[in-house]
Amino acid sequence: xxxxxxxxxxxxQKSKSxxxxxxxxxxxxIFSQLRKSGQLARIDLSKETGLSPATVTTITAExxxxxLIEEVDRAAPTGDVxxxxxxxxxxxxxxxxxxxxxxxxxxxxxxxxxDLAGNTLGxxxxxxxxxxxxxxxxxxxxxxxLKDLLEPQGLKIEDLSGVGIGxxxxxxxEEGYVYWSPMLTQxxxxxxxxxxxxxxxxxFIDNDANLVALAELWFGxxxxxxxxxxxxxxxxxxxxxxxxxxxxxxxxxxGAELGHTKIIPDGALCRCGQRGCLEAYVADYxxxxxxxxxxxxLPSNSLESRLDQLYRMAQEGxxxxxxxxxxxxxxxxxxxxNIINVFDPKLIIVAGEQMRLDYLSSDEFTQEVQRNIVYVExxxxxxxxxxxxxxxxxxxxxxxxxxxxxxxxL
Amino acid sequence: xxxxxxxxxxxxQKSKSxxxxxxxxxxxxIFSQLRKSGQLARIDLSKETGLSPATVTTITAExxxxxLIEEVDRAAPTGDVxxxxxxxxxxxxxxxxxxxxxxxxxxxxxxxxxDLAGNTLGxxxxxxxxxxxxxxxxxxxxxxxLKDLLEPQGLKIEDLSGVGIGxxxxxxxEEGYVYWSPMLTQxxxxxxxxxxxxxxxxxFIDNDANLVALAELWFGxxxxxxxxxxxxxxxxxxxxxxxxxxxxxxxxxxGAELGHTKIIPDGALCRCGQRGCLEAYVADYxxxxxxxxxxxxLPSNSLESRLDQLYRMAQEGxxxxxxxxxxxxxxxxxxxxNIINVFDPKLIIVAGEQMRLDYLSSDEFTQEVQRNIVYVExxxxxxxxxxxxxxxxxxxxxxxxxxxxxxxxL
DNA sequence: CCTTCAAATTTAACATGATAAATTTTTCAG
DNA sequence: CTGAAAAATTTATCATGTTAAATTTGAAGG
Numbered sequence: 001x002x003x004x005x006x007x008x009x010x011x012x013q014k015s016k017s018x019x020x021x022x023x024x025x026x027x028x029x030i031f032s033q034l035r036k037s038g039q040l041a042r043i044d045l046s047k048e049t050g051l052s053p054a055t056v057t058t059i060t061a062e063x064x065x066x067x068l069i070e071e072v073d074r075a076a077p078t079g080d081v082x083x084x085x086x087x088x089x090x091x092x093x094x095x096x097x098x099x100x101x102x103x104x105x106x107x108x109x110x111x112x113x114x115d116l117a118g119n120t121l122g123x124x125x126x127x128x129x130x131x132x133x134x135x136x137x138x139x140x141x142x143x144x145x146l147k148d149l150l151e152p153q154g155l156k157i158e159d160l161s162g163v164g165i166g167x168x169x170x171x172x173x174e175e176g177y178v179y180w181s182p183m184l185t186q187x188x189x190x191x192x193x194x195x196x197x198x199x200x201x202x203x204f205i206d207n208d209a210n211l212v213a214l215a216e217l218w219f220g221x222x223x224x225x226x227x228x229x230x231x232x233x234x235x236x237x238x239x240x241x242x243x244x245x246x247x248x249x250x251x252x253x254x255g256a257e258l259g260h261t262k263i264i265p266d267g268a269l270c271r272c273g274q275r276g277c278l279e280a281y282v283a284d285y286x287x288x289x290x291x292x293x294x295x296x297x298l299p300s301n302s303l304e305s306r307l308d309q310l311y312r313m314a315q316e317g318x319x320x321x322x323x324x325x326x327x328x329x330x331x332x333x334x335x336x337x338n339i340i341n342v343f344d345p346k347l348i349i350v351a352g353e354q355m356r357l358d359y360l361s362s363d364e365f366t367q368e369v370q371r372n373i374v375y376v377e378x379x380x381x382x383x384x385x386x387x388x389x390x391x392x393x394x395x396x397x398x399x400x401x402x403x404x405x406x407x408x409x410l
Numbered sequence: 411x412x413x414x415x416x417x418x419x420x421x422x423q424k425s426k427s428x429x430x431x432x433x434x435x436x437x438x439x440i441f442s443q444l445r446k447s448g449q450l451a452r453i454d455l456s457k458e459t460g461l462s463p464a465t466v467t468t469i470t471a472e473x474x475x476x477x478l479i480e481e482v483d484r485a486a487p488t489g490d491v492x493x494x495x496x497x498x499x500x501x502x503x504x505x506x507x508x509x510x511x512x513x514x515x516x517x518x519x520x521x522x523x524x525d526l527a528g529n530t531l532g533x534x535x536x537x538x539x540x541x542x543x544x545x546x547x548x549x550x551x552x553x554x555x556l557k558d559l560l561e562p563q564g565l566k567i568e569d570l571s572g573v574g575i576g577x578x579x580x581x582x583x584e585e586g587y588v589y590w591s592p593m594l595t596q597x598x599x600x601x602x603x604x605x606x607x608x609x610x611x612x613x614f615i616d617n618d619a620n621l622v623a624l625a626e627l628w629f630g631x632x633x634x635x636x637x638x639x640x641x642x643x644x645x646x647x648x649x650x651x652x653x654x655x656x657x658x659x660x661x662x663x664x665g666a667e668l669g670h671t672k673i674i675p676d677g678a679l680c681r682c683g684q685r686g687c688l689e690a691y692v693a694d695y696x697x698x699x700x701x702x703x704x705x706x707x708l709p710s711n712s713l714e715s716r717l718d719q720l721y722r723m724a725q726e727g728x729x730x731x732x733x734x735x736x737x738x739x740x741x742x743x744x745x746x747x748n749i750i751n752v753f754d755p756k757l758i759i760v761a762g763e764q765m766r767l768d769y770l771s772s773d774e775f776t777q778e779v780q781r782n783i784v785y786v787e788x789x790x791x792x793x794x795x796x797x798x799x800x801x802x803x804x805x806x807x808x809x810x811x812x813x814x815x816x817x818x819x820l
Numbered sequence: 821c822c823t824t825c826a827a828a829t830t831t832a833a834c835a836t837g838a839t840a841a842a843t844t845t846t847t848c849a850g
Numbered sequence: 851c852t853g854a855a856a857a858a859t860t861t862a863t864c865a866t867g868t869t870a871a872a873t874t875t876g877a878a879g880g
Binding site: 227 | 580653671747783787
């Protein structure tokens with residue numbers, strides 16, 4: 001296995017223009033087709049990618065040799081007519097690449113182990129205190145978390161091909177640099193360096209919202225799209241932009257800040273210190289801020305449960321509570337419409353863990369979006385709501401690790 | 411010249427995956443490097459593109475054969491040290507491709523003839539009546555305009571490699587379809603078809619703002635960038651998005667509608683019929699709307715001169731006039747900040763013909779933008795103002811024609 | 821159980837195009 | 851006029867993709 005790997009590595013160094021690397025292109029083409037489609041016979045791969053059947057044979061053989069893909073023991077008779085040599089389908093060999101994904105936030109880390117096919121092998125979450133920490137402390141706890149995550153699966157950290165970490169705040173992926181994060185005591189931290197010091201495998205960091213986009217691209221609704229937008233509302237309002245099958249990150253890696261897009265000049269105060277940010281109207285803390293004023297007698301347990309309670313009250317018909325969600329929905333619709341006006345995407349995915357997304361599926365919400373986008377006959381952009389469950393963010397980080405690892409070994 | 415052309419054409423048809431066309435990649439690489447740098451010796455081409463010197467020789471020979479590029483008769487000693495065989499620089503052969511660009515708007519068409527190097531060979535503008543016309547009428551007048559444009563240069567329409575046309579409104583470039591345009595009596599017109607019926611050379615249409623982005627990419631400040639945003643304020647507020655050296659057009663070709671981005675929920679009425687659009691505060695007609703109320707005694711000549719007068723008054727210190735521009739500037743800053751928050755671009759080009767852009771260069775404006783973008787240590791996005799003169803839009807259309815023609819013949 | 825069939829896959833021959841190394845060309849320093 | 855250096859070009863080699871022919875394979879029909 002992996003005889004080709006090393007050869008290629010040296011080639012890459014020599015030829016600067018990776019554009020020209022013909023073989024790599026073919027491999028990427030086949031790999032991503034397989035990722036999109038799940039499993040596919042060589043013939044179909046040939047049709048989809050435009051490569052000749054012969055080339056497909058060569059490349060798939062190579063990749064099987066390396067253990068990246070494998071034949072699936074027939075099962076699906078696929079074609080209707082039963083004539084001729086049966087097609088044998090190929091799939092990504094899940095065991096060939098195992099990674100961990102970790103999502104960091106204030107006071108909580110959650111993590112998953114995932115294989116190449118996207119199967120979740122295990123997961124683990126943990127709180128820590130204080131919520132805001134210093135980089136080295138963080139790195140040490142990440143290591144601890146990983147150990148405990150992997151132990152039940154009989155894995156060691158060294159068995160991983162990589163670890164992807166999603167960090168809230170403003171992160172430059174290329175440089176592994178965190179300009180600012182709510183969970184770090186310092187600004188401008190070369191976090192990647194610190195993490196790498198504590199971990200014996202390749203580590204990658206990026207902004208958490210970007211990683212959700214990646215999760216949609218690898219495992220989610222975006223699998224069959226080349227261009228789409230992901231919006232997350234929960235702790236804040238995040239966005240991920242996928243163009244040409246790649247996550248767009250901007251010049252400094254601090255783009256896609258939908259949450260800090262201004263929708264009301266000199267409007268409500270945001271935690272970023274500016275005014276009128278979308279986030280200041282629709283994020284959790286913004287809803288609670290309103291609740292505190294209108295209904296100061298809400299029982300005060302943990303932050304999370306107050307919000308849940310507010311939500312329940314709205315569902316039960318409480319007018320104040322309803323109006324809070326109603327306004328948040330209206331403004332989020334405006335923000336979404338703005339994004340549509342700018343990107344004209346075919347697909348927008350609103351992704352969240354368990355979130356209170358009912359109002360996003362309502363006709364009222366959809367209409368409010370429609371009312372604010374440039375009208376054109378022809379297909380409307382599709383807005384889908386994706387409820388991921390607890391592990392969304394961590395899975396995004398895992399998708400990130402996978403994509404970075406594959407990037408290196410294709 | 412052009413023996414290779416036809417051969418290639420057939421190849422393209424066969425191999426579906428154009429990705430794999432190795433030679434084409436090399437040609438595009440070299441062509442666009444030459445476009446970016448103006449002129450360059452083979453050695454440097456090799457360095458810049460990452461292709462080997464041998465390949466550069468082969469490809470450049472091929473392209474010289476076809477008349478696409480030519481050696482520049484030495485003149486620049488370039489290097490300081492006078493040793494060795496002197497480098498001979500290459501440049502695009504301007505005469506190999508001549509195109510026309512036409513910008514349509516309500517009641518006015520303006521046009522240019524341009525060669526491959528970007529030299530303007532001639533220009534011509536013309537008004538027509540009524541301002542809103544039917545597609546076939548339009549096509550006929552375009553033909554007339556072209557004839558008159560080319561005659562003084564001793565050219566015939568058939569001499570052109572193509573004609574690019576910028577249309578205001580919502581245009582799908584691929585389908586040559588106009589969903590809506592202020593200058594057409596109908597909605598949903600297959601305008602490209604109509605135009606092609608009347609013209610004996612390849613025609614291309616696109617939204618006008620996209621074409622300004624292209625003009626910046628080919629001839630302007632964006633020449634050396636792969637990613638940037640162009641914003642135009644004049645008749646409306648337009649935007650062009652360049653990502654990875656390509657203009658991003660969205661799913662239906664109706665993206666980049668910065669002007670119809672909402673900045674004030676349920677705000678001022680826009681000509682699009684919606685409320686709170688950026689355009690409704692900063693476009694020409696929005697300024698005039700305010701002027702009409704605050705200063706109904708402005709002399710009323712043509713629309714243009716009233717605006718000029720308003721501008722002069724502001725400069726002379728008239729408080730009402732100043733406050734009109736001040737507010738427009740403030741809200742445009744907000745719109746721009748939103749774009750920066752979304753794209754985090756390295757470069758934003760604010761492009762206009764002769765426009766009243768002074769307030770965009772002011773510190774006040776810059777500060778207002780800064781005040782509304784997510785703060786990050788490190789380089790700020792650069793905002794440059796580009797005053798093009800009369801021909802901006804038409805040149806954009808010409809750049810479009812060039813890019814489409816080259817796309818076909820590389 | 822054997823033959824036939826057609827689809828899928830593989831193999832062999834060939835063409836293209838990129839690269840590295842060798843060669844040629846040009847100019848300057850002495 | 852000669853040698854050195856840099857640029858350009860040519861050549862030999864190699865990698866890779868394509869086509870076309872050959873092979874494999876399992877079902878259907880006898």
